[in-house]
Amino acid sequence: MKVKDAMSKRIMFVGKDATAAQAMRIMAENNMRRLMVEVDKAGEIYGAVTVRDMIAKVIAPGLDPTAVRVADIMNVKLVAASPEDSLQDAAKVMEEKNVAGMPVFEGTKLVGVIAMWDILIALGVHGKAS
Structure with a gap:
């Protein structure tokens, strides 16, 4: 089975100048764990921000989510996959x-x-008892 068979085509974006609080709100309202970050008007993908980033880089250190910008916590060295x-x-x-x-x-x-969860579901592992 290939990535294209299991990936989600539902992609949400946030601007790099948005606050962590705004990004968290988008994630919560749309049941998403990661947002792609657009850097310019051409829509070029610059990075991604995840729930894990929010917890590790904002919540755990006790920072104010309304003061932290997405650009300060996003991942810019993306690991990517191909549909094939x-x-x-x-x-x-x-x-x-x-x-x-x-x-x-x-x-x-x-x-x-594509998320680990998507792979588990596609391979029929999710929900099986051990």
């Missing part, structure tokens, strides 16, 4: 890079997001 990658290869990369999800690019075009 196998789910096993994507899972291996996620494990090696210690990430729970990756944007999926077809060339330079963002076409989706």
Whole structure:
């Protein structure tokens, strides 16, 4: 099975100048764990911000989410997948890079997001008793 078979095509964006509080609100209202960050008017993807970033970089250190900008906490060195990658290869990369999800690019075009959860569901692992 390939990444394109399991990835989510539902992608949410936030601006780099938004506050962490605004990004958290978008995530909460849309049941998302990661947002892609646009850097310019051309819509170029610059990075991503995740729930894990919010917890580790804002909440745990006791910072004010209304004062912290997305640009200060986002990930700019994105680990990405291709729609044609196998789910096993994507899972291996996620494990090696210690990430729970990756944007999926077809060339330079963002076409989706794949998360560990998506892989587990696609492989029929989710919900099975051990």
